[in-house]
Amino acid sequence: MLFTQAVFFVFFAVCFGVYWALPRNGWRKTWLLVCSYVFYGSWDYRFLALIAASTVIDYVVGLKLATEERPGIRRRWLLVSLVANLGLLGVFKYYDFFVESGHAFFTSIGLGFPLATLSVVLPVGISFYTLQTLSYTIDVYRRILAPITSLRDFAVFVAFFPQLVAGPIVRATDFLPQLETIKRWGEIAWRPCLTLFLFGFIKKACIADNVAPVVDQVFANPDAFAISARWLALLLCALQVYCDFSGYSDMAIATAGLLGYELGLNFDFPWLSRSVTAFWQRWHISLATWFRDYVYIPLGGNKKGPVRIYVNLLIVFFLCGLWHGADARFVLWGLYHGAFLVVERLLRGRSFGRLSVLGLPYAAGIVVLSFVPFRAADLGIAGNYYLGLVGVIEAGRGMLNPQTIPTLWWALIAAFSVTHVAMSRRWLAPSFRSLSDPAFSVVYGLAFGLVLPFCAAGYTPFVYFQF
Amino acid sequence: MPLESTPHDVPTPAAPALEPVSGARLARLFGLFAASFLAVSLTASGLMPRPAGFSVSEKMAYLEEHIAKYDAVFVGSSMVWRSFAPRVIDKRLAERGISLRSFNLGGEGMKGYEIDDMLASLLEFPGQQLRFVFIEPRAYDPFITKRNRFTERSVWWHSTEQTLSAIDAAWGMDGSLVARLNMIQIHLRLFGWRQTAYGQGARILKDLLGHGPASQFADGQMDTGAGFQGMSSVWQPGLRAAGQRHRADPNEYLGRLRQLRADLRKRFPAEIWHLDAQRRQLERLTAAGIRVIYVMPPNSITLPVVTALHEEGHLPELLRFDQPDAYPELYELERRYDVNHLTTEAAVLFSRLFADQIVELLEEEG
Incomplete structure (x- = not known):
């Protein structure tokens, strides 16, 4: 279910x-x-x-x-x-x-x-x-x-x-x-809950599930695809994982809220992070803080000198990767993130500080690239995928399935980016707030009716269920 | 529960005043939600294009504009599509002094509920003045195979009437309670998908922008062939391969013929058919002033229940060509494109025979 x-x-x-x-x-x-x-x-x-x-x-x-x-x-x-x-x-x-x-x-x-x-x-x-x-x-x-x-x-x-x-x-x-x-029902903020559920539903059913077949197509046989198709599939993969998981979290938080229970924040606009360290303060927050409190701090945290901090970070991210899946790909994915946290810590206050303007594309780029081992079938394919991205090995000439129009997918990524910023600034919130309850009910019905035709028809399990 | 303290990454509005929501107020708000939801869903559902890659979709789109040109249609499976050549039939009838303008509405794999849904739509077309509908009896099967389960076609025919009919049949089908309930929930989901245009947004937009799927009919072919396409025109690799297999090894076809002869001697009780659905089909068409004639094309498979259905009045007028001994010329090996279908030349031959039967039927009535 x-x-x-x-x-x-x-x-x-x-x-x-x-x-x-x-x-x-x-x-x-x-x-x-x-x-x-x-x-x-x-x-x-x-x-x-x-x-x-x-x-x-x-x-x-x-x-x-x-x-x-x-x-x-x-x-x-x-x-x-x-x-x-x-x-x-x-x-x-x-x-x-x-x-x-x-x-x-x-x-x-x-x-x-x-x-x-x-x-x-x-x-x-x-x-x-x-x-x-x-x-x-x-x-x-x-x-x-x-x-x-x-x-x-x-x-x-x-x-x-x-x-x-x-x-x-x-x-x-x-x-x-x-x-x-x-x-008490009177204390339930049901409108925010329903709004949150709808947004989570859109992320999962309309974005992640529609993107999934394109990602599957390229990652199933990346050697057959041209460089542009590989880059597009990688960006869509990052979009898919984010929308899938944060969409699920939104729906979970909203569902719990309608029953009177408050669940913690799990995603806080991670794609607006300016470093990988900041990314992990905004992505899967409940997992990151769990590892911080029950692994990193018991290991000594920040209190046992710089070398121990780096080792602790790598241990935590090794375990974080292993938690995601019993596979060397996930271990590598975790260590990759851990390594960047170590590097950022090493450079903190020095040259890294000057990266703040470029921090956003830097962090997003590093994280997006980490999805190659996360999504590829094995490490060999992941290695070839990386090499194909930069043209070191000859990439295939294949483009995406003719039924999928690459321009539309690039447009989706652009639209998502704009929406991500708009939501983080809460530009839409005042218009929601000003609605009366009956008007909200009508708008909600219209919105749900409009959303359903754009769901991906078919069963696509949540990505994070496998973890 | 102060949700405003959970800064989710969506524009969560501030919580409204914490006034208690009474049951009646909740019901009113839900009613508003449901009304607006239904309004959008019905609009979207109304804009849903017919199933892509399905010959009948194109034929229905054509008839929606040109039905006034025709006074008879042939409805059924690909055996109808590939066997009834309207221009040949019309010409033969004209030679015998009978005027008929017929159209072939047969389509691949069409069965009972889908046929009924199509016929119901057909009757709504403006300018519809059909005098005859020739229907191949096709089973009302509530079981949808996994392969066909959530296809555009399965979604499309789940109108309210057909869904209720299929659920009724699913409840009565053989199998465990769990299996029957499972099939019922599948029909309900398909109904939900149909009524909300679930997952059809991209197709709706493409259709509105005039980017529909490629046509299976060449320019003007719909007019010239009146919906008929002989097997010589097939391009699908699967169908071509089936033809090659048949020509290389006729044993499967010969086995089918033996089975057909055996099945023709069987007699299944009418009760195994979905008689309510059958009755609704007949009543709907006759109420519209249309004469319904059921036809068993020269198939290599028969339905042993048809005899009882005819004798008990459920198929009051029935023409049978599924008789290899009565029509040996239609069952000759070289007249078969594959184990199921006639060659184009055999379809022409069959169409003439069919027209002759119609003449006999009408002449008997004076």
């Missing part, structure tokens, strides 16, 4: 209607839990066992951490949570990658062993809710957060359907207090 599918609208209408009709907060939370499990089970009911196991383990660990005073025992309970959560993630997401990598290495040095992979399906959203539950146990361990006593409430936190499968990654410290507050 995707946010852009008709079935989700039916699901949410039922969820929303019953939720607000229930008179008690406790009943509403129970209803939310039921809906969340239905939502998650719609992919594969077997995955429910995993999420339930993760929930129970971390709930128990949280209670134990609260009552236990001996540091050694507390560390062991934390270890239980880490092993259980990362163990599940490891088995489902990384086992095959590490076994295959190890097999390739040992075979290359003549110490081959029989390859035994699991080939299991990656449960949707496991990377997201694993980080979420870990944040809970770590915060309880650090005594930043009191453990939650209600298993139901904790289960709602883990499985809250708007952000369950692709974020934003919610911190227990942000979400659990919201479960305690009584929600």
